[in-house]
Amino acid sequence: MGHLLLIWRLMLHDLRRRPAEALVFLVAVTVATASLTLGLATHNALAIAYLKTRAATAGPDITAITTDTDPSGLAERLADTPGVATQADPVFAFDTTIRAHGQTARSSVEGRDTSPSAVDRPLVTSGTWVRPGGAVVERGFAQALGVRVGARITIGERGYPVVGIAISAATPVYPWSDWAQGPGPSDYGGRIWLTTADARAAAGDIPGVYLIHLKLTDPTESLRWSDAVFTDDRRGDSWVNTHDWQTVLETDAAMIRNTQPALVVGGWLLAAAAIVTLAALATARGARDNRRAALLKAVGAGPGTVTAVLLAQYLLLTFVATALGLAAGTLAAPQVVDPSAGLLDTVGPPDSGTVTASVFLAVVVAVTGALGPAVRAARRSTVQTLADPAHMLTHHPRLNAVTAYLPTSLLLGVRLLARRPGRAALASAGTAATTIMVTALLTFHAELDAAPAVKRFGPIEVRTDQTGQVLLAVTFALVALSTLNTVLLSWGNAVQARRALTITRTLGATPGQVVAAHCVTQLLPAVPGVAAGVPAGLGLYWLFATPVTPPGSWLLTAALAILLAVAVLTALPAWAHTREPAGCVLNAEAA
Template sequence: MGHLLLTWRLIRHDTRRRPAEALVFLIAVTLAIASLTLGLTARNALATAYLKTRAATAGPDITAITTDTDPSGLAGRLADTPGVATQADPIFAFDTTIRAHGRAAHSSVEGRDNAPSAVDRPLVTSGTWVRPGGAVVERGFAQALGVRVGDRVTIVKRSYPVVGIAISAATPVYPWSDWAQGPGPSDYGGRIWLTTADAHAAAGHTPGVHLIHLKLTDPTDPHRWSATVFTDDRRGDSWVNTHNWQTVLTTDAVMIRNMQPALVVGGWLLAAAALVTLAALATARAARDNRRAALLKAVGAGPGTVTAVLLAPHLLLTFLSTALGLTAGTLAAPHLIDPSAGLLDTAGPPDSVTVFAAVFLAVVVAVTGALGPAVRAARGSTVQTLADPAHTLTRHPRLNAVTAYLPTSLLLGVRLLARRPGRAVLASAGTAATTVMVTALLTFHAELDATPAVRRFGPLEVRTDQTGQVLLAVTFALVALSTLNTVLLSWGTAVQARRALTITRTLGATPGQIVAAHCVTQLLPAAPGVAAGIPVGLGLYWFFATPITPPGSWLLTAALAILLAVAALTALPAWAHTRVPAGRVLTMEAA
């Protein structure tokens, strides 16, 4: 209990005195966990939302579509087929082009009665159900068209007021809701309901189809039932097509097919950036952690106790950030997986795989970034740490010989970099993670530019916009973390090398050369990070999507922009240190 009380008091003391460090670590890890959780729970959230919508709207297990002008014969045969639990009356539907707010789109127009159907009862989310002279628009389609209750839509040269907005699980979400196109190739489209009389009047001489919705006694295997019932000899001369609820769910999943990899891969890249953040914070607090470890050992604490005390704040923040990330990802998943607003939003607890992956990721980040400094502090000499002697620099004769004739800035930068190679690896890894995501975002836009305009600005705009927003959000988070990491690493380098570089200034180096030397310490590791990040980003995008390469000018501009940003962010802390007179710095160091 004494150890626990001591640990808690130290954690509380650190959090009160330096809340910014705890907040930075908390945000970095939470972002990584939330992104990973979103990617892993998206498919389950989609299935849950679909099943909830299906239950609320009495969604069919099988939908039979026929071009027969009189579907009563087929409907009668299906009603007498073993395995059919409930059958709705045939629904007349036709395909047409509708207009609203100056936009045109394909849509099926279904004729429905005011009385609730036995199967497929669309749930009205706004307004009322169909009435003579009024139209009800599927919610995802309405959102894409910008239509609300009270607006008007034009169907076959006749204008109808929108009296309601509804959702249904009988068809996939927009833009795959148009099942009234009959034989032959089909196009993307939405779904609109009119009264049966209005639908027939609007269709005129346009050929239509009839939809027959069925509920089965065993909905778990609709494929087998369909293959048994709809054989060639039983179809006759009629064109009959069938869709089952599993096909609907699979089609809905296409909406998030490109989004999931961006979130999962982005989560791991954010974890890499969070690891760099934690390592940079550990470097910044290394001096006081070493002194704290020495004081604890001086009063009798063993290496295990010291290590636990130093690790406890990181593990506590890791636990908190994991809980926040899982909660944020789980709550956001239902909204993210339904970009066309065609399903009921629902949030459920994450499954065991998602929880394990999130905890594993957080523990890896915390242990990798904090365990090494904690163990080194626990094993250090108590007397030497408390005495705080000058640190003896490791000599590199070969490096000194190679760099002897380099320009002053490059010479100083290379030698500073050689003193702390681990920090160079961290800087390179952080830059590579950001470059990977920037490259993926550029490749996505290159693919978008190569897509025909009819697809770019058609119904698939819904899915494309969402994927682009996810890529942009993850890239923005990575850029923000990388910016913070670059500032922290450059500030730590400036603080630890302040005395040596101040002596260099007294020997004739100018402030500009000192600033340039600091930039070298970040640019040299950043260059291989950018060089590795571009092919890795292209490879990951090709693995999950279309193999396409953005223009070389885009990639070159991005690489130069990243390196320029690293140089600028490094120069600011270095410039701040050169503003302090050399005499004052040496006096402070001597004291």
């Protein structure tokens, strides 16, 4: 209990004295965990949203679509078929082009009774259900058209006021809601409801279809039931097509086909950036932790206790960040899985796989970034740490021979880099993670530019817009985190090399050469990071989407911009450390 109380008090002391360090780590791990949670929870959230919408709207297990002008015979045969629990009356529907707010769109128009149906009862989310002379628009379609209750739409040559907005699970969400197109290839479209009389009047001479919605005694056997009932010898001369509820769910899942991998991969890339953040923070507070470890050992604490003290703050923050990330990802999942607003927004608890992956990611970040410095601090000599002697530099005869004829800035930078190769690897990994996402974002826009206009500006842009927003958000988070990491690593390098570079200044090096040397320590690791990040970003994008390569000028500009940003962010802390006269710095170090 005494050890636990000591650890708790020291941890609270650190949090109170340096809240900024704790906040930086907390935000970094929370963002990474939230992105991974969001990516893993989307499919589960989609299934929950669809099933709840299906329950709230009495969604069908099977929908039979026929072009027969008299569907009564088919309806009677289906009603007498074993396995059918409930069947709705055939619904007349036709496919047409509607106009609203000066734009046109394809849509099915269904004729419905004013009374609720036994199967497929659309849930009105705004306004009222159909009435003579009024139209109800599916919510995702209405959102795409920009119409609300009270607006007017034109079907054929007739205008109808929008009296309601509704959702339904009988068809996939917009833009795959048009099931009235009949035989042949189908196209994207929405869904509108009118009264049966209004629908027939609006159809005029346009051929229509009939939709027969069925509930089965065993919904899980819908595909087998459909194959057994709608055989070739039992279809007759009429065209009959069927859709089961599993197909509807799979089609809805296509809305997040590219969004989910972007979030999952982005979560792991953000985790890599968070590891760099934690390592940079551990480096910045390395001197304090070393002295604290020496003082604890001087009063009798063992290496295990010292390691626990140094790791306790990180483990607590990891636990809090994991909880925050899980909560944020779970709450945001319903918004991500339903970009067309065609389902009920529902929040369910994350499944065990999502929780396990999120905890694993957070633990990997904490252990990878903080365990090494904590163990090294616990194993250092107590006397030497308290005495704080000058650190003897490792002699590298080959390195000295190679760098002897380099310009002063490059010589100093390479030698500083050789003293801390681990930090160079961290800088390279952070730059690579950012380059991967920037490359993926550029490839996404290159794919948009290469796509036909109908795909770029058609209804499918609902999904495309969301994928672009997710890629942009993850890229922005990575860029922000990498910016912070570059500043932290640069500041740590400037602090640890302050004495050596100040002596170099007394021997004739100019402040500009010292600043350039600091830039070299970040730019040299950044170059292989950028070089590896570009092909890695292309490969990851091709793994989940269309193999498209952005123009070389785009990739070259992005690479140069990343390297320029690294140089600028490195130069600022270095310049701050060169403003003080060398004599003052050396006197302060001696004191």
